[in-house]
Structures are given as C-alpha cells and as structure tokens.
Amino acid sequence: MEGSDVGDHAGLTEHSHRSSVSSTGAKSSLDVVVYLINDSAVPLMVENLASITAQELHRIVRDTLQLPEVSQDVFALWLISPLLELQLKPKHQPYKLCRQWQDLLLRFTDSSEDDICQDEPSLQFRRNVFFPKRRELQIENEDVLRLLYEEAKFNVLEGRYPCDVEDCEKLGALVCRLELGPFDQDQHTPSAFKGKLHSFLPGHLCKKRPGGLLMAFRSRGSKQDSFEQTLLDTYKQVTDGGACEEVEVLKKHYREYLQRCHELPYYGCAFFSGTIDKPAQGFLHRGGRKAVSVGISMDGVYVIDSKEKYLLLGLRFHELSWDHTYPDEEEHILWLEFDGDNEGTPVNKLLKIYSKQAELMSGLIEYCIDLNAITEAAAQETTNTTTFPRDCPPASQLAGRRGKLRRQSSVICNRIQHLATIDYVDDGKEIKRVKPRRTASFFSRQSSHSHAPYSVVQGTESLEQG
Numbered sequence: 001m002e003g004s005d006v007g008d009h010a011g012l013t014e015h016s017h018r019s020s021v022s023s024t025g026a027k028s029s030l031d032v033v034v035y036l037i038n039d040s041a042v043p044l045m046v047e048n049l050a051s052i053t054a055q056e057l058h059r060i061v062r063d064t065l066q067l068p069e070v071s072q073d074v075f076a077l078w079l080i081s082p083l084l085e086l087q088l089k090p091k092h093q094p095y096k097l098c099r100q101w102q103d104l105l106l107r108f109t110d111s112s113e114d115d116i117c118q119d120e121p122s123l124q125f126r127r128n129v130f131f132p133k134r135r136e137l138q139i140e141n142e143d144v145l146r147l148l149y150e151e152a153k154f155n156v157l158e159g160r161y162p163c164d165v166e167d168c169e170k171l172g173a174l175v176c177r178l179e180l181g182p183f184d185q186d187q188h189t190p191s192a193f194k195g196k197l198h199s200f201l202p203g204h205l206c207k208k209r210p211g212g213l214l215m216a217f218r219s220r221g222s223k224q225d226s227f228e229q230t231l232l233d234t235y236k237q238v239t240d241g242g243a244c245e246e247v248e249v250l251k252k253h254y255r256e257y258l259q260r261c262h263e264l265p266y267y268g269c270a271f272f273s274g275t276i277d278k279p280a281q282g283f284l285h286r287g288g289r290k291a292v293s294v295g296i297s298m299d300g301v302y303v304i305d306s307k308e309k310y311l312l313l314g315l316r317f318h319e320l321s322w323d324h325t326y327p328d329e330e331e332h333i334l335w336l337e338f339d340g341d342n343e344g345t346p347v348n349k350l351l352k353i354y355s356k357q358a359e360l361m362s363g364l365i366e367y368c369i370d371l372n373a374i375t376e377a378a379a380q381e382t383t384n385t386t387t388f389p390r391d392c393p394p395a396s397q398l399a400g401r402r403g404k405l406r407r408q409s410s411v412i413c414n415r416i417q418h419l420a421t422i423d424y425v426d427d428g429k430e431i432k433r434v435k436p437r438r439t440a441s442f443f444s445r446q447s448s449h450s451h452a453p454y455s456v457v458q459g460t461e462s463l464e465q466g
Contacts, residue, residue, distance in 0.1 A: 032049065129268065
C-alpha cells in the first residue's frame with residue numbers, strides 16, 4: 001500500500017461495524033453494500049466480485065445514485081473501519097483488500113489482536129483527497145453538493161475538523177436551516193433542542209457546560225445563555241437571500257457551509273493517528289506523549305491535538321522538509337523539519353511523530369507534492385496564453401497575498417510552544433543540537449516546486465550548545 005491511500009479514523013469508533021463484502025468466498029454474483037457518510041446504504045449486485053476494480057465499482061455506484069460525470073473526480077471509494085481508513089486507487093480490488101484487512105491492521109496500527117480479529121471494514125463513498133477544494137464551489141448538482149456537505153458536517157461534529165466556537169455556531173445554524181427548514185419561532189424553541197445539540201454542534205463542545213474552566217460558548221449579556229438559545233439566535237440570522245425555489249435555497253446553503261469549512265486549513269485531509277513527545281515539565285522534567293491526528297491534503301501537513309481539538313502545527317509543503325525512519329526494533333517515525341525561533345533567534349526545528357503509519361504519511365506527502373507540481377505546470381501554460389482583466393489578477397498572484405487575519409486564540413493557529421522539538425544548527429564543521437539557530441536541512445526530501453522553498457540560516461560561533 002502506498003501512503004496516498006491510507007488514513008486512520010480516530011473518531012469512527014462510535015459507528016457500527018458494517019460488512020460490505022462477503023469474506024467467505026467469491027461467487028459469480030454477490031450483493032455488495034456501499035455506505036454513504038450519513039450511513040445510508042447503497043445495495044449493489046456485482047458480477048465477478050473477486051476481480052472487480054475500484055474504478056468499475058465506482059462507476060456502478062455513480063450510475064445507481066444517478067450522479068453527474070463530475071462525481072468521478074469528486075468522490076472515491078474507501079475501505080473504513082474504526083481502526084483504519086484506506087482510500088482505494090482505481091486499480092485496487094476491494095474484495096482482495098478485505099481479505100487482507102487483518103494484515104493491513106497488523107502493519108499499520110497498534111491495535112490488539114482481539115481488536116484486529118473483530119474488526120471488519122465497510123466500503124464507503126467519500127470525498128477524494130486529491131480533489132481541489134476550489135472546484136467544489138463550481139459544482140451545480142444538488143446531490144453532489146449534499147454529499148460534500150454531509151461529509152463536512154460529519155467531520156465537524158466528530159471533531160476531526162476543529163472549529164472556533166463562533167464558527168461552530170454559524171455552521172450549526174446552517175445545519176438547522178438545511179435539515180429543519182426556515183426558522184419558526186413557534187416550533188423552534190430552546191426546549192425543542194434539548195438533547196439534540198449533538199446533531200448540530202461538535203460533541204466535545206456540548207459536554208462543556210457553562211461555568212466550567214473552559215466555557216464552550218461566550219457570554220452574551222450579564223448571563224450565560226444556554227447552548228440551545230445560542231444556537232437558536234444564530235439560526236434566526238440565516239437568510240435565504242434572493243433564492244426562490246427550495247432546491248436553489250438548499251444549494252446556496254450547501255455552498256455556504258462548504259465555503260466556511262474551506263477556511264479550515266485541514267479541510268479535505270486524509271487523517272492518520274500518531275503520538276508526539278510532550279514538552280518536559282516540572283522539577284523532574286517529565287514529559288510523556290500525547291495523541292495526535294495528522295491530516296495531509298494537497299495543501300500541507302497538519303498536526304492536531306486529539307484530546308484538546310486544536311491545531312498544534314500546520315505547514316504548507318514549501319515550509320517543510322520531511323523523512324520517514326524505521327530503525328530495527330524501534331518505532332516508525334515521521335520527521336517534520338521547519339523554520340522556527342528560540343528566544344528570537346532562527347533555528348531548525350525537528351518534530352518527531354511516532355506512528356506505524358509514518359510510511360503512509362511520507363508517501364502521501366511526496367505524492368501530493370508531485371501532483372501539485374504537475375497541476376502548477378499545467379496552470380502556468382494556461383496563464384501564459386490567457387489575458388487577465390485589470391481587476392482579475394492570476395491565481396498565482398492571489399496565492400501570494402497575505403491571508404485572512406485569525407483570532408489570537410483560534411483553534412487553527414499554530415501552538416509550537418506545546419511541541420517538544422529538537423532545535424539544531426550547523427556551525428560549518430558539524431551539526432550540533434543547540435538552543436537556537438537554523439541551518440542546512442537534515443533531509444533532502446522537500447518541495448522543489450514552490451516559489452518560496454524551505455531555506456536555511458547560517459550559524460554563528462556564539463551559539464550556546466544544548
């Protein structure tokens with residue numbers, strides 16, 4: 001398996017174990033069930049199941065759901081269980097991968113033998129990791145938009161896409177409008193939402209009741225409003241604009257939901273599980289490890305705190321170097337190297353991510369960089385033959401502009417102070433571990449196609465050794 005195929009789903013443990021493909025033997029014609037993200041089942045009758053490819057099965061699903069041609073690029077078939085996620089390549093044969101599932105779990109997870117024996121994957125129809133999110137908002141088909149919305153909503157509610165409280169309110173209000181219809185003050189009351197908040201807001205926020213150390217919702221006025229009232233107040237503000245027909249209204253709100261999710265840097269990522277070292281604390285300098293979810297997309301690499309639900313580190317590909325090591329009888333490690341500072345002095349920073357999926361993550365990073373290079377080359381050829389209006393600069397110029405200002409405490413801001421990194425510098429003779437400074441990279445694996453490549457900082461003799 002290559003790294004572009006697999007991700008671990010940390011938030012799927014509450015989903016039922018669903019079998020899509022028989023594992024008792026391949027008959028000439030068998031019933032196969034493909035699941036959508038909302039647990040809807042798509043039953044199929046498939047000939048020659050043992051040899052059918054993911055590409056052929058994908059076409060059957062599209063025909064059954066009557067989806068337009070664009071869905072061939074938007075979606076992919078996945079094999080998913082509570083322990084592992086696998087996006088299938090067109091050439092993959094789902095039946096054979098199901099038969100090899102326990103071997104894959106042994107290779108790419110730390111699960112117990114009992115968990116591995118009981119685990120069984122299901123075939124799911126999900127977003128393709130390699131589909132550019134900029135193309136999503138150009139889609140006109142309601143069914144495709146709805147499927148994308150359902151998947152984005154699932155990832156928000158499960159905490160895979162950490163969101164600031166303000167964004168959770170707005171996204172939850174859109175869910176209310178899409179699934180409950182226009183706001184009705186007689187029908188939509190705080191009591192009507194009692195016990196149902198988890199359908200509109202992330203579960204980890206719903207568990208944080210007002211008055212605790214971390215109040216999930218900001219106070220409005222002198223008294224902390226209930227979660228239900230806060231959601232209703234935002235629900236009231238959702239307008240349908242100039243759309244008349246309900247179909248157009250739904251499409252408008254699907255796009256609005258997706259557009260808000262696009263502001264999250266880890267939207268559309270494949271996710272992997274791992275652990276990182278905690279910074280040493282206390283008199284004895286005890287550290288330990290914390291669980292993280294590593295998201296990788298066409299945009300970059302994102303390390304998320306699995307418990308606290310916020311971003312620890314986000315790097316675009318031109319901001320990092322990486323490598324994967326697996327010493328004998330030691331843990332697999334994905335190394336991320338990036339620019340940083342120590343007390344104001346530039347340094348090289350190395351982050352170690354311990355994971356049996358490090359090989360997969362490394363492969364996916366490399367594949368995304370190569371795919372981006374091909375896409376950029378094709379776009380450049382188009383740009384050279386295109387005349388842009390004065391008020392419409394090329395996308396390459398837009399990409400270089402400063403990004404939107406973020407809230408200081410936003411969940412999407414880097415928290416490098418929460419990372420235990422290795423800082424080092426090359427003094428020209430040997431590489432030394434130091435308390436500052438940045439130099440040549442340990443790793444040769446980095447993006448060579450970006451406009452602002454990962455650069456180096458020269459060391460000085462005045463640096464203090466660590």
